[in-house]
Amino acid sequence: MAKDPGRVLIFDTTLRDGEQSPGASLNLEEKLAIAQQLARLGVDIIEAGFPFASQGDFAAVQRIAEQVGGEDGPIICGLSRASESDINACAKALMPAPKKRIHTFIATSDIHLEHKLKKSRSEVLKIVPEMVQYARSLVDDVEFSCEDAARSDYNFLYEVIEAAIAAGASTINIPDTVGYTTPAEFGDLIYKINENVPNIDEAILSVHGHNDLGLAVANFLEAVKNGARQLECTINGIGERAGNAALEELVMSLHVRRSYFNPYFGRVADSPTPLTAIRTEEITKTSRLVSNLTGMVVQPNKAIVGANAFAHESGIHQDGVLKNRLTYEIVDAQTVGLSDNRISLGKLSGRSAVRARLEELGYDLSREDLNDAFARFKDLADRKREITDRDLEAIVSEQVQLPEAFFQLHLVQVSCGTALKPTATVTISDKEGREKTSVSLGTGPVDAVVRALNSLTDERNELVEFSVKSVTEGIDALGEVTIRLRRDGVLFSGHSADTDIVVAAAQAYINALNRLVSSKGRRSIHPQKDTVKSTSRPSL
Ligand code: KIV
Ligand code: ZN
Numbered sequence: 001m002a003k004d005p006g007r008v009l010i011f012d013t014t015l016r017d018g019e020q021s022p023g024a025s026l027n028l029e030e031k032l033a034i035a036q037q038l039a040r041l042g043v044d045i046i047e048a049g050f051p052f053a054s055q056g057d058f059a060a061v062q063r064i065a066e067q068v069g070g071e072d073g074p075i076i077c078g079l080s081r082a083s084e085s086d087i088n089a090c091a092k093a094l095m096p097a098p099k100k101r102i103h104t105f106i107a108t109s110d111i112h113l114e115h116k117l118k119k120s121r122s123e124v125l126k127i128v129p130e131m132v133q134y135a136r137s138l139v140d141d142v143e144f145s146c147e148d149a150a151r152s153d154y155n156f157l158y159e160v161i162e163a164a165i166a167a168g169a170s171t172i173n174i175p176d177t178v179g180y181t182t183p184a185e186f187g188d189l190i191y192k193i194n195e196n197v198p199n200i201d202e203a204i205l206s207v208h209g210h211n212d213l214g215l216a217v218a219n220f221l222e223a224v225k226n227g228a229r230q231l232e233c234t235i236n237g238i239g240e241r242a243g244n245a246a247l248e249e250l251v252m253s254l255h256v257r258r259s260y261f262n263p264y265f266g267r268v269a270d271s272p273t274p275l276t277a278i279r280t281e282e283i284t285k286t287s288r289l290v291s292n293l294t295g296m297v298v299q300p301n302k303a304i305v306g307a308n309a310f311a312h313e314s315g316i317h318q319d320g321v322l323k324n325r326l327t328y329e330i331v332d333a334q335t336v337g338l339s340d341n342r343i344s345l346g347k348l349s350g351r352s353a354v355r356a357r358l359e360e361l362g363y364d365l366s367r368e369d370l371n372d373a374f375a376r377f378k379d380l381a382d383r384k385r386e387i388t389d390r391d392l393e394a395i396v397s398e399q400v401q402l403p404e405a406f407f408q409l410h411l412v413q414v415s416c417g418t419a420l421k422p423t424a425t426v427t428i429s430d431k432e433g434r435e436k437t438s439v440s441l442g443t444g445p446v447d448a449v450v451r452a453l454n455s456l457t458d459e460r461n462e463l464v465e466f467s468v469k470s471v472t473e474g475i476d477a478l479g480e481v482t483i484r485l486r487r488d489g490v491l492f493s494g495h496s497a498d499t500d501i502v503v504a505a506a507q508a509y510i511n512a513l514n515r516l517v518s519s520k521g522r523r524s525i526h527p528q529k530d531t532v533k534s535t536s537r538p539s540l
C-alpha cells in the first residue's frame with residue numbers, strides 16, 4: 001500500500017488545467033484572488049500554473065508563491081514538461097514559496113509516444129529519472145505524472161513509476177488524460193500499481209482525470225478505495241474539453257458518505273474525523289468567484305454548486321423538507337456556505353460596515369480597492385434597496401478584472417421598444433484617455449450596443465456567447481452578463497453585473513475586448529500539445 005497521509009490530499013489545478021478551458025484565461029490579479037480563496041478553502045496543494053508557458057504565467061506563479069504560500073498555507077506547485085528549461089522556469093517562479101513542488105510529466109501511452117513525442121519506450125524510460133533527479137536537485141518536493149496513464153501499457157507504467165520514485169519523486173500521479181477509463185477499471189489500475197511497483201510505499205499515489213464520459217468523479221472515488229491519496233481536481237470541474245473532476249463533488253462525496261469510505265482508510269465506519277482538510281463552508285463562495293472570473297457559467301443543475309442544487313421546486317418535496325429535511329436533502333445548504341443570502345447592507349450603510357461585511361466574506365481589500373468597492377456599493381445602493389452578500393461578491397469580483405483595462409466604458413444609452421428601432425449611443429476611452437462616441441442601430445438593444453462598441457474599437461471578433469442571469473431574486477436584482485468573443489479560434493470572456501442588463505452587457509463586452517487586446521503578441525505554450533522539441537524557450 002502506498003505511503004498514506006491518513007486522509008485525502010486535495011490538489012487544486014483550477015489555475016493550471018482549469019485555465020486551459022477555452023476562453024477561461026485569467027489575468028494576474030484574478031489568479032491571485034482565486035489562489036487566496038483556494039487557501040481559505042483549505043486545499044493542500046495549489047497548482048498555480050505552467051511557468052514556462054509565457055512571461056505572464058511565470059509572473060502569476062511567482063506572485064502566488066510570494067503571497068499565498070506560507071508556512072501554514074498550501075504547497076505551491078508549478079507544472080513542467082520533462083525538460084530542463086521547463087523545470088528551471090518552474091523552480092525560479094516557485095522560489096519565494098516556503099513550501100514548493102515541481103510537477104513534471106511525460107506521456108507513457110504508445111499512442112502519445114508514437115504520434116506526439118515520437119519517442120520509444122526506452123527513450124522515455126531514460127528521460128524520466130533524469131528529469132525527476134534534476135527537479136529534485138532544485139526542490140525537495142517533486143511530483144511525477146505519466147500522461148495518458150489510463151491508456152498506457154500497465155507493465156511499462158510500472159517500470160516508469162518505479163524509476164521516477166527511485167529518482168526522488170514523492171508523489172506519483174496517474175492521469176486519465178482523455179477521460180477514457182471507467183470506475184472499476186481505474187480502481188483496478190490503482191490496485192495493480194500498488195501491487196506491482198516494488199518501491200510504491202515511498203510515494204503518495206495521486207489521480208488526475210478528465211470528464212469526457214462524465215465519469216471523472218466516480219473514477220476518483222474508486223481510486224480512493226484502492227489507495228489513491230491525492231486527488232487532482234478543479235473548482236466547478238472546469239478544464240480541458242469536458243473539464244476535470246470537480247473538487248466540490250469529490251469533497252462532498254467524501255464528506256456525506258464518510259462512513260462508507262472510512263474503512264478504506266483503516267478507520268471505523270462512524271469515525272467523525274474528516275477525510276479531507278477542506279472547509280466546506282467556503283465551497284459556494286469559491287465556486288462563484290471562479291465562475292465570475294473565468295466567465296465559465298455553472299449549469300443550474302450542477303451537483304453541489306448549481307443554482308438548483310438546493311432548490312425544492314416540487315410541492316411534494318417542499319412538504320417533505322418542511323416536515324423533516326432528511327426526507328429529500330442529503331446535504332444541508334449551510335455546509336457548503338450557502339447562507340440565506342441574508343440582507344446585510346443598504347443605502348445608509350457606511351464604509352466601515354461595508355469593509356466589515358467584506359472581511360466576514362473573506363475579502364481583505366487594500367485601502368484603494370476598498371475605496372473603489374465602496375463607490376460601487378454606493379452607486380448600487382442608490383438603485384437597489386437591499387444589498388446582499390451576493391451583490392457584494394459581484395461588486396468585488398468585477399473589480400478584480402479591471403487592472404488590465406485598455407478600453408474604458410463611459411456612457412451607454414439605448415432607446416428601444418415596440419415602435420422604435422433599437423439605437424445605442426456609447427462613449428469609451430482608450431489607454432491614452434482619448435474619448436470616442438458612436439451611435440448604432442441593431443436588432444435589439446444589446447446588438448446595437450455591441451455594434452457601436454465594435455465601430456469604436458476596431459478589434460475584429462465574433463460574438464459567440466451572450467448570457468444573462470440574475471444575482472438574487474427580485475425585480476431590482478443585479479443582472480450578471482457573460483460574453484464570449486472569438487478571434488482566430490481563441491475565446492475571450494468578459495463578465496459584468498449591473499441592475500441594468502444593457503449596461504452590464506456593454507461592460508462585459510469591454511472586459512472581453514480588454515482580454516483580447518492584452519493577449520495580443522503574447523505567445524503561450526500549451527504544456528500538453530506543444531512538445532519540448534518544437535518550442536524554443538522564451539526569455540524569463
Ligand atoms: O490531463 C493530464 O494528463 C494532465 C497532466 C499534465 C497531469 O493535465
Ligand atoms: Zn489534465
